[in-house]
Structure formats: C-alpha cells, structure tokens
Amino acid sequence: xxxxxxxxxxxxxxxxxxxxxxxxxxxxxxxxxxxxxxxxxxxxxxxxxxxxxxxxxxxxxxxxxxxxxxxxxxxxxxxxxxxxxxxxxxxxxxxxxxxxxxxxxxxxxxxxxxxxxxxxxxxxxxxxxxxxxxxxxxxxxxxxxxxxxxxxxxxxxxxxxxxxxxxxxxxxxxxxxxxxxxxxxxxxxxxxxxxxxxxxxxxxxxxxxxxxxxxxxxxxxxxxxxxxxxxxxxxxxxxxxxxxxxxxxxxxxxxxxxxxxxxxxxxxxxxxxxxxxxxxxxxxxxxxxxxxxxxxxxxxxxxxxxxxxxxxxxxxxxxxxxxxxxxxxxxxxxxxxxxx
Numbered sequence: 001x002x003x004x005x006x007x008x009x010x011x012x013x014x015x016x017x018x019x020x021x022x023x024x025x026x027x028x029x030x031x032x033x034x035x036x037x038x039x040x041x042x043x044x045x046x047x048x049x050x051x052x053x054x055x056x057x058x059x060x061x062x063x064x065x066x067x068x069x070x071x072x073x074x075x076x077x078x079x080x081x082x083x084x085x086x087x088x089x090x091x092x093x094x095x096x097x098x099x100x101x102x103x104x105x106x107x108x109x110x111x112x113x114x115x116x117x118x119x120x121x122x123x124x125x126x127x128x129x130x131x132x133x134x135x136x137x138x139x140x141x142x143x144x145x146x147x148x149x150x151x152x153x154x155x156x157x158x159x160x161x162x163x164x165x166x167x168x169x170x171x172x173x174x175x176x177x178x179x180x181x182x183x184x185x186x187x188x189x190x191x192x193x194x195x196x197x198x199x200x201x202x203x204x205x206x207x208x209x210x211x212x213x214x215x216x217x218x219x220x221x222x223x224x225x226x227x228x229x230x231x232x233x234x235x236x237x238x239x240x241x242x243x244x245x246x247x248x249x250x251x252x253x254x255x256x257x258x259x260x261x262x263x264x265x266x267x268x269x270x271x272x273x274x275x276x277x278x279x280x281x282x283x284x285x286x287x288x289x290x291x292x293x294x295x296x297x298x299x300x301x302x303x304x305x306x307x308x309x310x311x312x313x314x315x316x317x318x319x320x321x322x323x324x325x326x327x328x329x330x331x332x333x334x335x336x337x338x339x340x
Contacts, residue, residue, distance in 0.1 A: 004027060016099075025081075027051075027077050029062070030071065031073060034116070038076055038119075039074070039121055041129075048083055051077045076115075078108055080237065082096070082099075096233040119144075128237055131154070133147060134149050151296075153280070155244065159273070187215075254288070260292075262315075263294070266302065268298055297311065
C-alpha cells in the first residue's frame with residue numbers, strides 16, 4: 001500500500017442527520033497537484049485508491065503512456081470512507097444505514113476544497129464509483145469538464161436495489177457473510193454466456209464443477225482481503241445512488257451539469273442495464289449537446305469494465321489525448337482555478 005494522505009472532517013453530518021468524524025484518505029499519481037490537469041478516479045465496491053501500478057485495479061487504463069497518462073495528468077483517488085483500505089478497524093463505519101451516495105459526494109467535495117481544487121479535467125468511475133461521479137456532478141454542476149460514468153447509472157434501479165437488499169440480508173444473516181455475498185454478487189457481475197464460454201460444464205474433480213470452484217475461490221479471496229463492515233457500507237452506498245433526490249427530474253438535474261457527459265455502458269451488463277443508459281442518453285441529448293454514449297461489446301457482463309480495456313481505452317483516448325497535444329501543456333502553469 002502506498003503511503004496514504006489524510007483529510008479530517010471533524011463533524012460530518014449525513015443527510016439522515018447522523019454526525020461523525022470522517023478521515024478521508026487519498027493517493028495522488030502522476031504529476032504533482034496543481035501542475036497539470038486533474039483527473040479524479042472513483043473506485044468500485046471492493047476497490048480502493050490503489051488504481052495504477054503493479055497492483056492497481058485500473059492499471060491497464062492508468063499509468064505512464066497509458067490512456068490516462070500519468071506523464072500528463074495528476075490523478076487523484078479518494079478512498080470511500082469506510083471501505084477498510086486503511087486497515088484500521090476504528091475507521092470502519094458500523095452505522096452504514098445513515099449514509100447514502102450523496103454523502104460520499106459531499107465528502108469528496110470537501111476533500112477537493114481542502115486541496116484547493118476548483119476544477120477537474122475529468123471524473124471517472126466504474127459501477128458504484130460512476131454513480132458517485134454522477135452525484136458529484138449534480139452537487140457541483142460546474143466542477144468537472146468531462147464526466148465519465150462507466151457501467152453505472154445516475155440512479156439505483158429497482159433491480160439494483162433488490163439485489164442490494166439480498167446482499168444486505170446475506171451480510172447480516174449468513175454464517176459466512178463475505179463468502180456467501182460474494183458468490184451471489186459474482187453471478188450478477190457476469191452473464192450465463194460468460195460462464196458457458198469459460199467453463200463448458202467441466203468438472204474440477206468428480207462432483208465439483210469448475211464454475212463452483214471458481215465461485216468458491218472468489219468468495220475465499222474476498223474473505224481474506226475485505227471486511228464485513230466495509231461490504232455492508234459499500235452495498236448501502238450502491239443502493240442509494242439518485243441524483244434527482246430533492247432536486248427535480250433527471251432532465252432538470254442533468255441538463256444543468258456543464259460537463260461533457262460520456263456514458264460508457266456494456267451491452268451484456270445484467271446489473272446496470274444498458275437500456276437505462278441509452279434511455280438517459282436519448283432524453284438528455286434533447287436538452288444538451290455535449291453528451292455522448294459508447295457501448296462495450298462483451299460477453300462478460302458488468303465486469304467487462306474491468307476486462308475489456310482495449311475497448312474502454314479506444315472510447316476514452318479521444319478525451320484524454322486532447323490535452324496531451326495541447327501546446328498549453330508546455331508551460332507547466334496549470335492552475336487549480338483554470339477553466340478548461
């Protein structure tokens with residue numbers, strides 16, 4: 001683990017009225033802060049701020065001479081408070097029901113104010129991380145030049161909420177909560193076709209199918225690297241994404257966001273359904289010119305955003321290459337208050 005930096009919020013008050021101190025940890029990669037355009041990367045459910053390098057969960061997308069090039073950008077990654085990455089039990093959040101996705105966006109906004117960040121070149125996140133990116137854009141409509149929500153949605157659908165409800169029940173009632181919850185989740189993150197392609201009903205040993213062995217492996221891995229309170233907390237954030245809450249309709253809220261909005265959806269995603277993204281894109285396009293959509297073609301379902309890097313990079317390179325060829329980058333005088 002890289003040495004984490006910390007920002008303390010002494011008394012953060014959630015939308016439900018719950019007050020607690022928050023220790024917001026983060027990492028910065030690439031160019032020093034305020035010397036280059038800033039890209040905020042928001043991690044997924046069991047991810048963390050370790051986004052590039054040998055163990056980085058988006059190492060194929062972020063790094064030197066990669067799509068999000070750390071030779072040209074400052075890349076900032078906050079840990080969602082309560083995700084357990086700090087390996088400090090006192091920083092876990094047991095009262096997880098008191099939090100929602102907008103609270104995380106407000107915590108991140110506080111962190112950026114603390115760091116004197118007035119604008120972001122891009123905010124990108126996958127799955128729940130993309131949902132928080134939506135929440136941040138709704139909270140600060142003029143903060144982000146390029147909003148890139150990947151394999152996610154501006155709201156938790158009934159389907160997502162239903163499965164989060166099942167996950168919460170497993171996490172609270174199972175004798176092996178992390179293991180069992182992960183088995184259920186992995187079937188949502190992939191597709192029947194993905195399983196068929198990978199396993200072909202083969203057996204690891206008599207009476208044990210390879211798909212069963214594979215699921216058990218993922219359950220055991222998560223048991224060793226994640227914590228129960230963190231899973232409950234992240235599952236709660238996932239089920240509460242909704243940029244329209246107390247704000248108005250989707251069109252009213254999203255059309256007020258100044259960002260170029262780049263939807264990235266996955267044709268086989270059975271968790272955050274592509275139809276929801278396409279419907280949002282068509283609706284928003286009627287009010288806003290700077291909106292686009294790209295669709296990853298994959299058999300692997302929701303997890304394709306962690307697998308299909310060639311496609312994802314092809315969609316994103318036109319965005320992130322714009323400043324690499326910009327002569328303004330030669331003067332190294334980027335300011336946190338510059339308008340891109």
